[in-house]
Amino acid sequence: MNWLGWLGRLFIGPLDYVIDFTVFFLQALAVWRPHRNIINRAVYSAILGQLIFTGVDAVAMISFLAVVVGIGVTSQLIYIMQAITGAGEITEILARLLLSELGPLITAVILIGRSCSAMAVDLGNTKVHGEIQSLEYLGIDVDDYFVVPRILSMAISQVVLALYFSIIMLICGVFFSAAIYHFSATKSLTELINTMSFNVLGVFFLKNICFGLVIGAQACFHGLSVSISPTQVPQEMQKAVVRSLLFVSLIDGYFILLSL
Amino acid sequence: MKFDESAIIVATEAVPYSENTDLVYQPFSCLIESKGLLCLVGPHRSQLRDYLFMLTGIYPPRWGQVKMFGQDTRLDRESWSKMRTQIGYLSGVAPLLSSQHGLMNVMLPALYHQDKSFRETADRARQLLNELECHFDFLSFPASLNHFHRLQLGLARALMLDPALLIFDVPFHDLGANQRETMANLLGKYRQNRTVCMIGGLQYPRFLEQHATQISFISEQKVICFNSWSAFIDSEDEEVQGLISGQKNVE
Numbered sequence: 001m002n003w004l005g006w007l008g009r010l011f012i013g014p015l016d017y018v019i020d021f022t023v024f025f026l027q028a029l030a031v032w033r034p035h036r037n038i039i040n041r042a043v044y045s046a047i048l049g050q051l052i053f054t055g056v057d058a059v060a061m062i063s064f065l066a067v068v069v070g071i072g073v074t075s076q077l078i079y080i081m082q083a084i085t086g087a088g089e090i091t092e093i094l095a096r097l098l099l100s101e102l103g104p105l106i107t108a109v110i111l112i113g114r115s116c117s118a119m120a121v122d123l124g125n126t127k128v129h130g131e132i133q134s135l136e137y138l139g140i141d142v143d144d145y146f147v148v149p150r151i152l153s154m155a156i157s158q159v160v161l162a163l164y165f166s167i168i169m170l171i172c173g174v175f176f177s178a179a180i181y182h183f184s185a186t187k188s189l190t191e192l193i194n195t196m197s198f199n200v201l202g203v204f205f206l207k208n209i210c211f212g213l214v215i216g217a218q219a220c221f222h223g224l225s226v227s228i229s230p231t232q233v234p235q236e237m238q239k240a241v242v243r244s245l246l247f248v249s250l251i252d253g254y255f256i257l258l259s260l
Numbered sequence: 261m262k263f264d265e266s267a268i269i270v271a272t273e274a275v276p277y278s279e280n281t282d283l284v285y286q287p288f289s290c291l292i293e294s295k296g297l298l299c300l301v302g303p304h305r306s307q308l309r310d311y312l313f314m315l316t317g318i319y320p321p322r323w324g325q326v327k328m329f330g331q332d333t334r335l336d337r338e339s340w341s342k343m344r345t346q347i348g349y350l351s352g353v354a355p356l357l358s359s360q361h362g363l364m365n366v367m368l369p370a371l372y373h374q375d376k377s378f379r380e381t382a383d384r385a386r387q388l389l390n391e392l393e394c395h396f397d398f399l400s401f402p403a404s405l406n407h408f409h410r411l412q413l414g415l416a417r418a419l420m421l422d423p424a425l426l427i428f429d430v431p432f433h434d435l436g437a438n439q440r441e442t443m444a445n446l447l448g449k450y451r452q453n454r455t456v457c458m459i460g461g462l463q464y465p466r467f468l469e470q471h472a473t474q475i476s477f478i479s480e481q482k483v484i485c486f487n488s489w490s491a492f493i494d495s496e497d498e499e500v501q502g503l504i505s506g507q508k509n510v511e
Contacts, residue, residue, distance in 0.1 A: 041381070042372035122359065134354035137318055137427070138369045138417070139344025141337070145372065 025217045028147040042140070046149035054115040055157035062110060062161050066168035069106060074098060074173020075180065082181060091191040094170060100204060100259070103166030104158075105252060108211045111158055112244045116219040119150055120240040123223025124233035147220045154216030159208040207255050211248050218244040268293055269315055269425075269457065274324030276314035283307050284480040287324060290315070292455055294424075297471045299461035301492075302478040303503060308459040309429065311478055316347060316427045316457050328425070345373045347425045348418030352433030352460065356402040356413055363389075363398040366416045373421060388416045392446060408439045412446070419450055426451060430460030432467075440464045447471075462507045465489075477503070 077097070081090050123146065126132055132142055170192065178185035222240035226232040273287040283304055288311060292298045298315075300308045313319045314326060317333035317340075326333045328343065335343060356365045366385040370376065376384075389398055394412050402410050411431070418426060431447060432440045444467040451471060461468040461475075468475065469489040477484040477492070477500050484500065486492040493504060 040372060041378055042368055045371065045378075126357070126359070129358070130354045131357050134349060134351055134414075135357065135368070137344065137347075137349040138421075139341040139347075140369065140372050141341060 021217070021221055024221050025151075025213075028143040028151065028217070028220070031141055031144045031148060040144070043144055043149055046145055047153055050149050050153035051156060053118075054111065054153050055160060058110065058114055058157065058161060059164070061114070062107065062165050063168060065106065065110065066165045067172045069102070070169035070172030071176045073102065074169060075177040078173070078177040079181065091188060091195055094174075094192055095195045095200065098170060098173075099166045100200065100207075101252070101256075103169060104162045104204070104208050104211060105248070107158060107162040107165045107208075108215065108248045109245070111154065111161070111212075112215055112241055112248070115154065115157070116215050116244050117237050117241050119154075119216070119219035120223040120237040121233055123150075123220060124226035124236055125230075127224055127226050128228065128230050128233065142224070147217075147224070150220050151213055151216035154219070155209050155212030158212030158215065159205060162204075162208045162211075203255060203259065207251065210251050214247045214251065215244045218247065268329070268455070269298075270325075270327045271315055271321075272325045274314060274321040274326050276310040277319055277322045278307070278310045285310070285322075286478065286480070286483045288315075288476070288478065288483050289324075290474065290476060290485060292457065292474065294455055295453060296473040297451060297456040297458070298474040298476060299468055299472050300457075300459045300476050300478055301462055301503060303499070304479070305430075305459070307480075308478060312427065312429065312457060312459050316425065317343060318427075345369075345421050346423050347427060348421065348423035348454075349427045349429070350411075350414050350418040350431055351429040352411060352431050352435075353429070354414075356410055356417070358402055361399045361401050362396075362405065362409075362413045365402065365413055366398075366420055369417060370420045385416065385420065388419060389413075392416055407434050408443070411435070411443060415446060415450070423454065425455045425457065428456060428458035428460070430463070431458065432460060432463035441466075444470075462503070465507070468492075 074094070077093065078090055081093055126146075132146065135145070136142060171189070174188050174192075175185045177183075178188070218240045222236040222243075225236050269290070269292040271288055271290050273289055275285050275287050278285060283306070285307065290298065292315075300311055302308050310319075314321050314333075317326065317328045317335075320326070320334045329346065331339075331343070356362070357368070360368065363382065363385055366389065367378075367381045370381045370384065371378070374381070386398065389412070392412050392415060394409065394416070396405060396409050402413070405413070415431075428447065432443060435443060440463070444464050447467065448471055456471075461472065472489050472492075473487070475486045475489065475492045477486070477495075477497070479499055482497075482499070484495070484497060486495065492500070495501065
């Protein structure tokens with residue numbers, strides 16, 4: 001019964017992967033126990049370094065894309081919505097589609113392409129060259145020094161950059177559209193701000209935190225999955241990128257279901 | 261957890277874990293007193309490294325018992341990490357962290373384990389590097405330094421926490437004759453008040469001649485312990501003689 005074995009492997013494989021990944025993620029976060037010295041200077045400097053690499057260095061690219069997407073997508077959306085429903089519905093559509101969906105998703109895709117891949121390659125190379133092992137022998141915990149700073153900085157960067165991206169995208173889109181279709185940009189933006197309830201913002205932050213945690217954990221999980229061969233580095237990087245995209249889509253789908 | 265000054269290792273009929281199934285591992289017993297230097301020698305480097313890592317608590321033994329600082333080496337994650345602060349590790353083959361510059365590599369163990377300021381730690385690292393006669397830019401990344409300079413940084417990193425026990429894993433690997441002599445002088449200087457467990461000593465026999473208090477020959481068939489360099493070279497055992505003459509031929 002080969003097909004039965006094939007079917008079994010088809011289900012057990014992904015399940016195994018999810019369990020391994022979850023255990024890795026929880027074990028990594030477990031190093032931060034209550035009695036741990038939070039101001040560990042080595043970990044602190046690693047977090048700062050990762051924040052600069054993942055967050056600050058990505059600002060230019062995020063800004064450029066926010067302006068382009070804002071002008072392209074937002075203005076198109078405003079044009080279509082004005083033609084169909086009139087100006088009244090625009091703000092809600094903008095809030096739901098752009099702020100809740102497009103902003104976090106595009107930011108996540110940028111971070112996956114830019115930082116997740118780099119992190120996986122960096123960790124993979126560090127591990128394959130034996131650099132991690134000698135630090136372990138000096139009592140430096142891999143999860144503490146390598147994994148948690150990357151996951152944390154990815155989560156913080158995702159939240160901040162998604163917020164920044166959404167704001168720039170909306171401002172550019174609304175002002176560009178206002179100049180073309182002759183409506184009050186400030187009025188539209190004020191209406192938009194008024195639609196922002198605590199719930200909407202809460203979901204926005206929660207979703208972005210989940211995105212960031214998953215992307216960071218995926219990068220570290222696959223980076224550290226490299227064992228002895230350098231050829232595994234690009235393979236694991238590829239897996240980290242594809243599976244991050246998959247997990248981000250699943251999380252996004254879950255939040256969409258919640259908001260319906 | 262603070263360990264006392266009389267750092268010792270006691271191994272009782274201990275056999276290490278090994279991924280290498282081709283080799284036979286004999287039980288090993290020894291007692292390393294404070295300020296003693298044990299060098300493991302033998303025909304199989306990977307086998308010696310397995311014994312070294314077992315004796316220094318990096319991995320627990322498969323069978324038998326190993327005690328360091330009076331404690332069994334089978335420890336939970338946190339206690340294990342704390343115990344490592346008393347043990348410096350220098351490897352001639354394991355590289356430094358390539359993403360950090362030399363000074364940061366040296367500072368890293370202290371920043372991680374101690375509650376001292378960044379400036380204080382940097383000052384201590386610079387002082388140590390000057391003592392080790394490092395005449396290069398400390399902010400250079402390991403990739404831009406030569407092997408000897410990287411070894412100097414590795415030694416400084418191992419000494420940063422002022423450990424009671426030092427592990428030397430092939431410290432003379434890939435060094436020229438002059439560099440070996442310089443490295444041997446540095447290692448000799450910093451081992452005076454410390455216990456040392458090492459492999460790769462035969463790459464510079466004069467170091468063992470001057471400092472070794474115990475030499476253990478380990479092969480698949482036997483384990484022989486000698487209490488001095490002269491006892492080791494005077495051994496009539498065929499395998500030991502084979503190793504010594506083989507080493508001379510290499511030299």
